[in-house]
Amino acid sequence: MTTVDYVLRLGDDALITAQRLGAWYAAGPEMEEDVALANIALDQLGAARLLLTYAGEREGAGRDEDALAYQRDAAAFRNCRLVEQPEPDFAAVIAKLLLLSAFQLPLYEALAAGADERLAAIGGKARKESAYHLDHSTLWTLRLGDGTDESHERMQAAIDALWPFVDGLFSGEGGPVAPAAIRPAWTSTVEDVLKRATLSVPAPVAEPAGERPHLVELLAEMQELHRAHPGARW
Amino acid sequence: MTPREAVAAVVDPELRVVTIDELGILRDVETDEHGHVTVTITPTYTGCPAMDVIRADIGAALRAAGHGDHEVRTIFAPAWTTDWISAGGRDKLAAAGVAPPGPSGGPVALSIGVRCTHCGSPDTEQLSRFGSTACKALWRCRACGEPFDAMKAY
Numbered sequence: 001m002t003t004v005d006y007v008l009r010l011g012d013d014a015l016i017t018a019q020r021l022g023a024w025y026a027a028g029p030e031m032e033e034d035v036a037l038a039n040i041a042l043d044q045l046g047a048a049r050l051l052l053t054y055a056g057e058r059e060g061a062g063r064d065e066d067a068l069a070y071q072r073d074a075a076a077f078r079n080c081r082l083v084e085q086p087e088p089d090f091a092a093v094i095a096k097l098l099l100l101s102a103f104q105l106p107l108y109e110a111l112a113a114g115a116d117e118r119l120a121a122i123g124g125k126a127r128k129e130s131a132y133h134l135d136h137s138t139l140w141t142l143r144l145g146d147g148t149d150e151s152h153e154r155m156q157a158a159i160d161a162l163w164p165f166v167d168g169l170f171s172g173e174g175g176p177v178a179p180a181a182i183r184p185a186w187t188s189t190v191e192d193v194l195k196r197a198t199l200s201v202p203a204p205v206a207e208p209a210g211e212r213p214h215l216v217e218l219l220a221e222m223q224e225l226h227r228a229h230p231g232a233r234w
Numbered sequence: 235m236t237p238r239e240a241v242a243a244v245v246d247p248e249l250r251v252v253t254i255d256e257l258g259i260l261r262d263v264e265t266d267e268h269g270h271v272t273v274t275i276t277p278t279y280t281g282c283p284a285m286d287v288i289r290a291d292i293g294a295a296l297r298a299a300g301h302g303d304h305e306v307r308t309i310f311a312p313a314w315t316t317d318w319i320s321a322g323g324r325d326k327l328a329a330a331g332v333a334p335p336g337p338s339g340g341p342v343a344l345s346i347g348v349r350c351t352h353c354g355s356p357d358t359e360q361l362s363r364f365g366s367t368a369c370k371a372l373w374r375c376r377a378c379g380e381p382f383d384a385m386k387a388y
């Protein structure tokens with residue numbers, strides 16, 4: 001039996017990712033990349049809407065996708081901490097997308113064949129999009145990792161900075177596919193890409209404990225309009 | 235006009251030259267014994283912003299054809315694929331300057347078979363796999379130098 005928290009976790013991962021990527025619109029290294037990041041943000045938002053709608057139905061308390069996205073505080077968000085980390089440069093955007101899509105693709109594929117019919121439909125749809133995200137982040141990781149001294153250095157720094165949050169991808173349970181079951185596939189994908197990009201695979205690091213200031217800040221911006229004008233429409 | 239005919243004539247708000255029927259977005263139109271019409275559609279991409287417009291356009295088309303009692307359902311399985319675009323739809327896309335997609339089956343775009351929509355040359359390259367809408371990629375012709383949109387195999 002799928003739990004509300006399990007669905008929220010996946011939906012929140014996608015929602016926070018969409019919000020972070022949206023901030024890069026018109027700030028990418030070239031116009032084609034702005035369009036690519038906006039497209040990927042839209043894919044993530046689309047998956048988030050389906051997942052949050054489903055989470056709200058499972059909860060049965062009358063909360064729809066908007067209520068869940070705009071009316072929860074940081075403490076109620078179930079996303080892994082990887083997705084809320086700041087992106088100080090483009091290398092960080094790519095590193096995060098690589099680590100995330102290498103997880104989302106096999107997870108959605110497994111869900112598509114899983115016992116929860118609703119998650120199977122969502123996974124069957126989203127996996128096609130994830131394949132593009134993984135492909136895109138892989139190409140950029142190769143280009144930056146195996147590029148100039150500076151691009152290599154920045155790409156490695158981005159991977160190193162995100163590595164403490166890798167374990168969080170695989171935590172949680174309560175659904176037809178345990179995130180932990182995805183780890184072998186993820187490891188083989190990510191290690192292969194990093195190697196080909198002449199980047200090193202960092203040693204395991206424990207996730208730092210404590211507050212989540214980045215998430216609080218992100219939500220303050222994302223929820224501001226809705227909190228000031230509940231139910232506002234275009 | 236039957237409900238099916240009215241709905242099938244609705245054009246895609248982003249691609250404009252093809253109908254939702256030709257694109258394969260329209261999955262079913264059913265009318266029960268009380269005249270209640272149920273339309274079933276499926277999105278191209280999960281985040282496709284055109285879906286809200288498509289739902290509104292379907293409603294308007296049904297009302298105009300005298301079928302006010304209707305609902306629009308959205309389903310996600312089986313997932314849409316570019317293989318569902320009809321032959322007629324492909325011709326219309328090509329005529330409008332959007333290269334139709336090759337067979338689906340993976341994210342690796344087939345670099346062969348995408349012909350320039352301006353001069354027809356097969357000597358083309360992909361500039362970016364993401365284009366002006368979620369369903370398109372940006373290509374360039376090496377023969378005439380012009381950029382053009384191609385629908386991603388999906």
Ligand SMILES: [Zn+2]
Binds near residue numbers: 350351352354376380
């Ligand atoms: Zn040409």
